[in-house]
Amino acid sequence: FTDRGIERSESEDGIIGPHQSFGENLGQNLAVLRRYLRTSQLKIKTLQIGKLSNTTTAIIYLENLAQPQIVSEVEKRLRQIKLDAVPGASYLTEFLEDQPYSPLPQIKITERPDRVMGALSEGRVGIIAEGDPSCVLVPFFLPEILQAAEDYYEKPLVATFLRWLRLISAGFGLFLPGFWVTLTSFHHGIIPPDLFDSIVAGRENVPLPTVLEAFLLLFAFDVVIEATTRLPAAVGQAIGIVGAIILGQSAVQANLI
Secondary structure, three states, X not given: OOOOOOOEOOOOOOOOOOOEOOOOOHHHHHHHHHHHOOOOOEEEEEEEEOOOOOEEEEEEEEOOOOOXXXXXXXXXXXXXXXXXXXXXXXXXXXXXXXXXXXOOOOOEEEOXXXXXXXXXXXXXXXXXXXXXXXXXXXXXXXXXXXXXXXXXXXXXXXXXXXXXXXXXXXXXXXXXXXXXXXXXXXXHHHOOHHHHHHHHHHOOOOOOOHHHHHHHHHHHHHHHHHHHHXXXXXXXXXXXXXXXXXXXXXXXXXXXX
């Protein structure tokens, strides 16, 4: 069948390193991995999943590095899946997770062959299915969210600095809204007097409490992000920039925040 071939990675694009990504053709994806890992230790097990689709799914690993217990557990969980149709490997993640109701990611999904090569060389197991350019990597550790594909090509000091920068930024994103609500609502004495007077003057006509303001702002940001992601690229960027400015400015002028 005709496919789109090897193209530039869009979701994980970088400056350093190769820019190719997987495609929807399983044989082509395995050939790309063979180009990166030219060793007989690279093993591929294939099985069919889906009563109607009979989707070919491949389990890939390095024989002397991956633990046999993990490989057998992955194969066991895949064989236990009873579905009519499987459109791709990313469709199987909820059947592989230990805690399906957890909001935290438990499985890594990537479309970059070099990242898959790095994971396999660390003893991980990959899952690729026909019709999906994504590769599922297990097991997965939460701090890997802060890793980028370019970290494999940077010097140790540079990569360490960038990972610490992402860690600090993640901490700000998680704790700064709650910290701000705590300061403005309960611990006024910690705020410098000039800043506190400015906050009081700005909140003079605002009817909503600070906690509700924070939730409304986070909800508005998520709405803008969702609209930017789902709309076409030509419209999505304009919506993201103009929408955020108009929403923010109009909310301040209306004394909602």
